[in-house]
Amino acid sequence: MDADSPFFEHRHTNYVPTPPEIEQLKEIIAQREVVVNEIDAKLDDLDRLRKELETTKSFNTDYISWHRDLTTIARRLPADILSVVFMTFLSLFPPHSSPHPAVTISHVCRAWRSLALEMPLLWTQISI
The missing domain is CATH 1.10.10 (Arc Repressor Mutant, subunit A)
Known part of the structure; x- marks a missing residue:
């Protein structure tokens, strides 16, 4: 948790915010939701990239394997x-x-x- 929140001291208390504080809290929440959504989008991009990389790795591993098979002494x-x-x-x-x-x-x-x-x-x- 960020200690820089103006409401940090009210965590885990029964504090009831005033109407202006509720508006301020809504703004803080909205800002952090934007951050979370951006992180989710980046994680989705990373998931797609990971899948692409795993597919490319699998192809190259198979490619190496069948080429290596051609070099075995048993052949x-x-x-x-x-x-x-x-x-x-x-x-x-x-x-x-x-x-x-x-x-x-x-x-x-x-x-x-x-x-x-x-x-x-x-x-x-x-x-x-």
């Missing part, structure tokens, strides 16, 4: 090395585990799915 591994990796991955799981490790591998991306489906050894222990 450059030859099929024969990936096959060894897949078989090693398979050996880490007990027989009849669920989901089957080959299924997990085949759900990573199209290239891995295609390679996994071309590897009969990967599918020799299927639980029914």
Whole structure:
């Protein structure tokens, strides 16, 4: 609260303002309402700006992500090395585990799915 209000000393009292003081209070209230409305407008602008920035950030984060994905070493591994990796991955799981490790591998991306489906050894222990 502002101590500069001419009515500050009457806060939390049962003081009854005179008619001229009521007019003065109405003017003080009107001035502060203008300030509050200006602040609300600025906050609305900030909310809009925040939403715009979040949208732009999200777009750029996705843009970075898919460009970064293109640089991963897994994309450059030859099929024969990936096959060894897949078989090693398979050996880490007990027989009849669920989901089957080959299924997990085949759900990573199209290239891995295609390679996994071309590897009969990967599918020799299927639980029914």
